Each structure stands twice: as C-alpha cells, then as structure tokens.
Amino acid sequence: MSIHFGSTKDISTFIREITWHFGSRGLKGECCGDLSQPEYRALCMASEKSKGAMRMVAKSLGFTMSGASRVIDRLEKMGYAKRKRIPEDGRVCCIEVTPSGQTLIKNLSQEYDNRIDKIMSKIDPAMQEIIGTALRSFVKMIKQED
Amino acid sequence: MSIHFGSTKDISTFIREITWHFGSRGLKGECCGDLSQPEYRALCMASEKSKGAMRMVAKSLGFTMSGASRVIDRLEKMGYAKRKRIPEDGRVCCIEVTPSGQTLIKNLSQEYDNRIDKIMSKIDPAMQEIIGTALRSFVKMIKQED
DNA sequence: TATAGTTAGTTGACAATGTCAACTATTCAA
DNA sequence: TTGAATAGTTGACATTGTCAACTAACTATA
Incomplete structure (x- = not known):
C-alpha cells in the first residue's frame, strides 16, 4: 500500500474502463x-x-x-x-x-x-x-x- | 495529425497491450x-x-x-x-x-x-x-x- | 537400429455465450 | 377500446474455445 496519489481504486477504475471500451465489446464491438x-x-x-x-x-x-x-x-x-x-x-x-x-x-x-x-x-x-x-x-x- | 509526442502509433500499441493484458484473455484469463x-x-x-x-x-x-x-x-x-x-x-x-x-x-x-x-x-x-x-x-x- | 518417450499439431465432442426472430405481457394514445 | 409501442423472455442457431484422444515426426537410449 504505497500509493499516495488519487488512489489505487481510481487507477483500477480507469483500467477497467479502458479495457472495456477498447475490448471486443466496446464501441460497436469494433476492435x-x-x-x-x-x-x-x-x-x-x-x-x-x-x-x-x-x-x-x-x-x-x-x-x-x-x-x-x-x-x-x-x-x-x-x-x-x-x-x-x-x-x-x-x-x-x-x-x-x-x-x-x-x-x-x-x-x-x-x-x-x-x-x-x-x-x-x-x-x-x-x-x-x-x-x-x-x-x-x-x-x-x-x-x-x- | 496534431500529435507531437512519441506518436499515435505508440499510444495505440500501449492501449492494445493494456486491453489485451487486462481483458478476459489476459493473465490466466483472470479478470x-x-x-x-x-x-x-x-x-x-x-x-x-x-x-x-x-x-x-x-x-x-x-x-x-x-x-x-x-x-x-x-x-x-x-x-x-x-x-x-x-x-x-x-x-x-x-x-x-x-x-x-x-x-x-x-x-x-x-x-x-x-x-x-x-x-x-x-x-x-x-x-x-x-x-x-x-x-x-x-x-x-x-x-x-x- | 529398434524402440520408447517427447513434442507439434489436429480433430471430434462438447460447453459457454451471444444473436435473431418470434413470442407474451403491459402500457400508452387516440 | 383497440392498435401501436415498449420491456422482457425464449427457441433455434452460430461462434468460439476447451478437453481428450489421435497422428506424425523427432530424440535418446539400449
């Protein structure tokens, strides 16, 4: 637990968003x-x-x-x-x-x-x-x- | 084409990496x-x-x-x-x-x-x-x- | 140089997952 | 009050990947 910025939770959320958005199910499934x-x-x-x-x-x-x-x-x-x-x-x-x-x-x-x-x-x-x-x-x- | 840093291609590659790595097929399919x-x-x-x-x-x-x-x-x-x-x-x-x-x-x-x-x-x-x-x-x- | 054991890859049967089309049930609008 | 719209479900199906069993080729050993 050595994270001092916005917090790990933020990063997790961002990564989940990116993963979903650009994943096979993202925008129109267009990958x-x-x-x-x-x-x-x-x-x-x-x-x-x-x-x-x-x-x-x-x-x-x-x-x-x-x-x-x-x-x-x-x-x-x-x-x-x-x-x-x-x-x-x-x-x-x-x-x-x-x-x-x-x-x-x-x-x-x-x-x-x-x-x-x-x-x-x-x-x-x-x-x-x-x-x-x-x-x-x-x-x-x-x-x-x- | 207003990108002046490492280039769009780099970002694309990074995003693809992240998407794959954390996607349903990433590390041990563990998402x-x-x-x-x-x-x-x-x-x-x-x-x-x-x-x-x-x-x-x-x-x-x-x-x-x-x-x-x-x-x-x-x-x-x-x-x-x-x-x-x-x-x-x-x-x-x-x-x-x-x-x-x-x-x-x-x-x-x-x-x-x-x-x-x-x-x-x-x-x-x-x-x-x-x-x-x-x-x-x-x-x-x-x-x-x- | 046989022969047993690996290693590379393929295939049949199957399970999981999501789509389309057709359906039921409810609500809205005239 | 009836016809159109909306919410959701379901059967039939296509796609996609796994497991197990298989073939074929290489390798080491006796």
Whole structure:
C-alpha cells in the first residue's frame, strides 16, 4: 500500500474502463474489423516473427494448442494466413501471413491509429505528452506481471 | 495529425497491450473471478443504479435485450442477483444485487485493486502520480467517443 | 537400429455465450 | 377500446474455445 496519489481504486477504475471500451465489446464491438481480437493478435504475431509457429501463437494468445489451431483455421479460411511446413522439423508448422493479410493488418492498424488520434487530438498537447509517457511506463510494468 | 509526442502509433500499441493484458484473455484469463467480464459489469451496473433495469444493463453492455437477459439469468442462477418486478410498470424488471452479490463485487474489486497496486508499487512515486493524472484525462475523453 | 518417450499439431465432442426472430405481457394514445 | 409501442423472455442457431484422444515426426537410449 504505497500509493499516495488519487488512489489505487481510481487507477483500477480507469483500467477497467479502458479495457472495456477498447475490448471486443466496446464501441460497436469494433476492435479489429472482421477479425476477433485473438485473430488479429495471432495475425500480427505471425507477421512479426516469421518463425511464428503454432506453439508461439498459442502462447501469445493464452490459448491451448487446440484453440490456436482453430484460430489459424479461420485466418486461413479467410485467406489472411497460410500454414507452411518447415524442412528443419516435420512437426512444426509456421504461419505465413498472405499479402491480403498484410494489407489487412496495415489497414486495421491505421484505423485504430485514427481512432486514438481522434481522441488524443482533443486533449491539450502537454497532457498528450504526459499520457504517452505514463502509458509507456505502465505498459512496461504490466509486461513484467507474472 | 496534431500529435507531437512519441506518436499515435505508440499510444495505440500501449492501449492494445493494456486491453489485451487486462481483458478476459489476459493473465490466466483472470479478470473477474468466476464471472465473465460482461457478468461483472452487469452486476456492478445493477449495484450502482438501484434502477438498473434490464434495458440499462443491455445498453451498458452493448448487448441486445436478449443477451442481457441471458447474463442476468446466469447471475441469478449463481445467486448474485435477483429480478424484481416494480409496481410502477409491470413490464420493467429491476435487477437487485443479493448480499452474496455485494460481497462478490467487493472481493473482486479488492483483488483487482491489489493487482493494480502491485504493479504500481514498482513504479517511482512521481510516475505513479503522472499515470493517475494521465489515465484520468484519457478515460474522460474516451467516454466522449461517439 | 529398434524402440520408447517427447513434442507439434489436429480433430471430434462438447460447453459457454451471444444473436435473431418470434413470442407474451403491459402500457400508452387516440 | 383497440392498435401501436415498449420491456422482457425464449427457441433455434452460430461462434468460439476447451478437453481428450489421435497422428506424425523427432530424440535418446539400449
């Protein structure tokens, strides 16, 4: 209990608000276009790490292998990703993002940025700066949560 | 495009991280104990506004009336809430949070606070202050998003 | 070099959750 | 007093993720 500012309760409330607002159930359920949040995340995952094997996808999503497999099934069916066997290990299968998938990521990302930008633009520039700094620091810490 | 700090892209990324991390799929899927996020939110809703009719629940969740009804079904089955007809209007049904529900809210809220507190306590006090201010300002703006 | 044990991933059966459309019951308005 | 509107519920259904059982491939050991 070493918090001296507005109090932990405030922060909790703020985080809940943000989580809900930008979550899959937020504003018009609009978080990732046609994709669910897990699908979007998986696609990004696969796009960043070319070595994005199923296992990594599952881990990143917090899903079972089974669940991850299903997510990739859907992305494949939609034409955004493709499974590729690798010669090094016949069991492993890497996820390749198709050009159509790349485009989708770019567009969704842009839409999201626009949304954030629209919100931020109504805030006083000094506070914008503060928000950037604050979020960076906060996110850094949550990544260390065990 | 009036953003001059780290850039909108950073903020977007931070928000996505927070949304995911604290969302229903985050750390061990632990967001609201036995309750799903919608269930928790509905229960809070009903607890805050004593006039928490189904309609309000549905609106607050972004669900159809049908969906809201199902959520309350579950809360009722778990013994956390109870439907109450009101005399003013025979159609309306208000959601009453049971004592057991009140306790649950209190406990979940406490757990959440502890989690946040644990994160915040690792951050330099000055930055804690900044985060509080920043989040307050940010959340205020997202509530105005149309 | 067999062979037993891991590891990667898939799939069938299932449970949970929310939508749509159709329904009941009540209230409001003319 | 009747017809339209409003509140809410429910059946049928689609989606999504889990568990358990499975296949296939790799690895270490005898």
